[in-house]
Amino acid sequence: MVKLSKKDIIDAYEIVKNKALKAYSHKQYNQSLDYVSYAARIAYEFNWIYTDVDLEKLLKDISSRILPSKYEGKTVGGRYVFYDFRAVDNCALTQQYLRAFMAWGVEILYIPEVLDVSKAGSIIKELSSYNKVRIVPIQRNKTSVDQIISIYEEIIAFKPEKIFLQLAPWSANAVALFNAFPTITKYYIDLTDHAFNLGTSCTDYTIEFRSRGCTIALEKRNWSSEKILLQPYYPIIEKNKFLGFPPQVTSDKVVIFSGGSYYKIYGKKDIYFNILKEIVEDNPSAIVLYAGIGGSDEKFRRFIDKNKLNDKIIILGFRKDINGVFEHCDIYLNTYPVSGGLMSQYASVNGKPVIAYNTTDRRADFVESLICDNTDINITFTNLKDLFEEVKKMIDDKTYRTNQGEMLKKCISTPEQFNKDLYQIITTNTNIKSFNIVDINYDAVVDRYLNLENDYSSTFKIMTIKKFGIKSLILFPKLVLLMIPTTLSFLWRKIERMIKNIVSD
Numbered sequence: 001m002v003k004l005s006k007k008d009i010i011d012a013y014e015i016v017k018n019k020a021l022k023a024y025s026h027k028q029y030n031q032s033l034d035y036v037s038y039a040a041r042i043a044y045e046f047n048w049i050y051t052d053v054d055l056e057k058l059l060k061d062i063s064s065r066i067l068p069s070k071y072e073g074k075t076v077g078g079r080y081v082f083y084d085f086r087a088v089d090n091c092a093l094t095q096q097y098l099r100a101f102m103a104w105g106v107e108i109l110y111i112p113e114v115l116d117v118s119k120a121g122s123i124i125k126e127l128s129s130y131n132k133v134r135i136v137p138i139q140r141n142k143t144s145v146d147q148i149i150s151i152y153e154e155i156i157a158f159k160p161e162k163i164f165l166q167l168a169p170w171s172a173n174a175v176a177l178f179n180a181f182p183t184i185t186k187y188y189i190d191l192t193d194h195a196f197n198l199g200t201s202c203t204d205y206t207i208e209f210r211s212r213g214c215t216i217a218l219e220k221r222n223w224s225s226e227k228i229l230l231q232p233y234y235p236i237i238e239k240n241k242f243l244g245f246p247p248q249v250t251s252d253k254v255v256i257f258s259g260g261s262y263y264k265i266y267g268k269k270d271i272y273f274n275i276l277k278e279i280v281e282d283n284p285s286a287i288v289l290y291a292g293i294g295g296s297d298e299k300f301r302r303f304i305d306k307n308k309l310n311d312k313i314i315i316l317g318f319r320k321d322i323n324g325v326f327e328h329c330d331i332y333l334n335t336y337p338v339s340g341g342l343m344s345q346y347a348s349v350n351g352k353p354v355i356a357y358n359t360t361d362r363r364a365d366f367v368e369s370l371i372c373d374n375t376d377i378n379i380t381f382t383n384l385k386d387l388f389e390e391v392k393k394m395i396d397d398k399t400y401r402t403n404q405g406e407m408l409k410k411c412i413s414t415p416e417q418f419n420k421d422l423y424q425i426i427t428t429n430t431n432i433k434s435f436n437i438v439d440i441n442y443d444a445v446v447d448r449y450l451n452l453e454n455d456y457s458s459t460f461k462i463m464t465i466k467k468f469g470i471k472s473l474i475l476f477p478k479l480v481l482l483m484i485p486t487t488l489s490f491l492w493r494k495i496e497r498m499i500k501n502i503v504s505d
Contacts, residue, residue, distance in 0.1 A: 002482065003454040004461075006048060006446060012464065012476055013042045020058060029062050033144045033172045036198070038467060040170035043196035045460045046449045050220035056201035059172060063179035066145050071156050072183045079107045079160045083178070085168040087112035089122040090236045092166055092191050098127065100419040108133040109158045111151060113174070114140070122238070134158075148177045155181065162426065164189060169197035178202035187229075187426065190217070194445075205429060207231050210369045214435035220442075229425050230435045232373065234413045235345040242324030248311050249287055254395045256355075257329035257347075259291035259316075264338035266299060266456040267448070272336045273303045275357060278388055279333075280312040283395050288313045288333070291325065295457070326350040331394055331401060334367045334380075337448065341370045348412050353394055353404035356380040357387050364440040372411040374436060379408075458483065 020035035036055050043049055064070075080101055086092050101108050110127060115137040117124065127133045136154050138147050155163075163186040167174050178186055179202045188203040193213025200206075200221055207229045208214045214230055217223040249255060256279065265272040276288050290300070290313070297315055304313050319325050323346060326332070332347035334340055334356035347354050348371045356367045358380050366380040381387035394401040413421070421432055453460050461479045465472045472480050 002478075004450065004478070004482065006046075006450060008478060009042065009046050009450070009460070010048065012479070013039055015475055016042060017052075017055065020055070024058060024062060027065075029066055030144045032058070032062060033176065037170045037172040040172065040196065040198050041463065042460065044169040044192070045453070046446055047195050048446045050196050050216055051198075051200050051222065052196075053222075055172075055198060056175070059175045059198070060179045060201050063148075063176045066148060066176070067152055067180045070180050070182055071152075073156065074159060075161045075184060076107075076159045077161050078105075079109070079158060079162075081109045081111065081155060081158065081160045081163040082166070083111045083113070083163070083174055084166045085113045085171050085174070086166070087115050087120040087123055089120055090238050093189055093233055094123060094166065095126070095236045096233050096415075096418060097164060097166070097189065097422075098123070099415065100422050102126075102130050102133075103419045104423060106132065109154065109160060110135045111138065111154070113138050113168075113171070144173050148173055151177055152180055160184060162187070165199065165203060166191065167197065167199050169195055171198060175199050175202045185429075193217075205229050207425075208435070209233050210373045211436040212364050212369050212438050212440070215364075215438045215440060218437070219440075226430075228431075228435070229429070230431050230433060231418075231422055231425055232413050234415055234418050235342060235349055237323050237346075237349065240321040240324060242328060243319070243321045245289065245328065246314050246316075248314060249289070252285060253287045254283070254285050254331070255329040256286055256288045256331045256333050256391075256395075257291070257325060257352075258288065258333040258335065259293075259319075259322075259343050260335045260338075260340040261294035262292050262297055262300065263295050263452060263457060264335040264340060267451055268337040270303065271357070273300070275333075275336070275384070275387070276313055277307055277309065278384075279391055280309060282388065283392060286312075286391075286395055289316050289325070289329070290314070291316045291319045291322065293318050299456070322346065323350070326352060331355060331391070333391075339365045339367050339370075341367075344371050345412060347405075348408040351402070351405040351409045353401045354379050354408060355387065355391055355394070357384065358382060361441055361444065364438045369438070371408055374433065375411065377407065377411065 016035055016039040020032050020039060023032035023035060036058060039055060082097060084094050087094060110133055127135060139150060163178065163181065163184055165178060165186060166189045169192050175198045186203045188199045188206045190206050190208050190213050193208055193216060205227050206217050206223055208217060209232050214228050217228045218225060280286050280288055292315060300315060304310055326346045327350055329352060332352050332354045334344055334354060336357050344354050344367045354367060356379050358366055360382045368377060368379050381390065424432060461483050464476055464479055465483060468475055
């Protein structure tokens with residue numbers, strides 16, 4: 001079977017990158033920004049690189065061309081800009097940082113790239129109760145260049161002391177914009193520390209949340225160690241009404257909960273699925289619940305049906321009451337082959353023990369890096385026999401699993417500690433705690449994402465063909481050819497479902 005290779009991906013990336021450079025040379029700045037953003041999306045999907053000095057220089061050049069001048073004027077102490085690519089409740093680190101700013105009593109200029117009131121209700125509510133904030137959303141009906149000019153004018157009028165950037169890995173417009181403020185201290189809040197991102201050219205410091213991110217910043221993003229700041233975070237807890245569990249969850253059951261995007265559990269010879277199967281078959285009192293978001297659950301459901309585990313492994317789908325789910329479960333099982341982060345933090349905050357599996361060559365991916373980094377606590381098992389023994393011990397011994405959960409709870413930073421530590425870090429621009437250098441198998445990371453695209457997903461192929469349309473036949477002929485069987489398979493599954501519906505009626 002023909003598959004995409006690393007060379008195919010790099011070739012596609014270079015094609016888009018060259019289009020960005022060509023558009024710039026023709027003074028087509030909007031088009032150039034668009035191509036830079038798309039090149040970054042390709043790099044983000046596969047991560048053979050973690051930054052690109054050529055793209056950073058191009059964005060700096062665009063900034064110089066479209067803005068009247070670089071701002072080097074006066075600033076006012078206690079005024080902070082927070083640029084947010086994703087203003088969504090309980091997502092990214094928006095609320096953690098805004099709450100810290102409000103606790104310090106500073107003036108805030110909040111700039112959300114996209115502001116959807118239905119998705120940012122809690123953020124807006126909190127900010128509306130604070131009298132030192134102004135919200136200036138990006139005007140999406142304007143061109144990229146006009147958006148940049150408009151926000152530039154807002155910022156120079158505000159005269160901030162500091163700027164905090166929570167960017168998407170492909171936030172080309174924002175990087176061009178913030179290159180225009182060389183004398184104002186700017187911090188990059190690294191959400192995707194495991195992946196490529198834009199932004200090294202327009203920031204002075206990178207704020208990482210774990211040693212893995214610090215390592216990549218040092219080894220792959222060309223940051224000097226004194227510019228890398230380590231600040232672990234705490235999860236935002238939303239107290240929504242608990243919606244309950246399926247009827248199969250009876251009082252005699254020990255609830256093992258797991259969840260995250262479906263791509264995190266696909267691959268590696270279905271090891272994750274077989275772990276679930278082994279657990280529920282060897283422990284009659286155990287029941288597994290999975291809350292999934294993003295992507296298709298079809299492969300997972302087929303496995304459950306094939307092994308007749310419908311009453312033992314139940315897919316919940318998206319749960320708005322996620323904290324309630326953690327409050328009522330007994331054990332959290334981390335995802336594999338891609339380790340989950342926020343879910344493990346939810347478990348720890350709720351005093352629930354975390355069980356995880358991974359391989360010895362991927363210690364950088366161990367869940368410990370997110371909930372008990374730089375400690376001697378071990379959660380991840382590299383031997384399945386040991387994993388199953390630990391799960392059985394937790395299922396059979398309630399006191400033991402309670403103690404394990406409470407141990408993890410103590411590792412998570414409190415909001416008060418987060419506010420205090422962050423304030424010290426950004427006022428001194430030095431770390432409170434040193435970070436460790438983590439051994440990362442970078443080649444294995446690329447192989448993992450290639451495997452995901454080739455065997456379980458077509459994200460890159462679909463988004464590229466959608467982006468370039470009929471031109472894809474010339475620019476990326478291999479992608480188009482590879483999509484033909486996927487398209488036929490999709491149509492066949494759709495026809496099968498239609499036939500089943502007709503028969504059932």
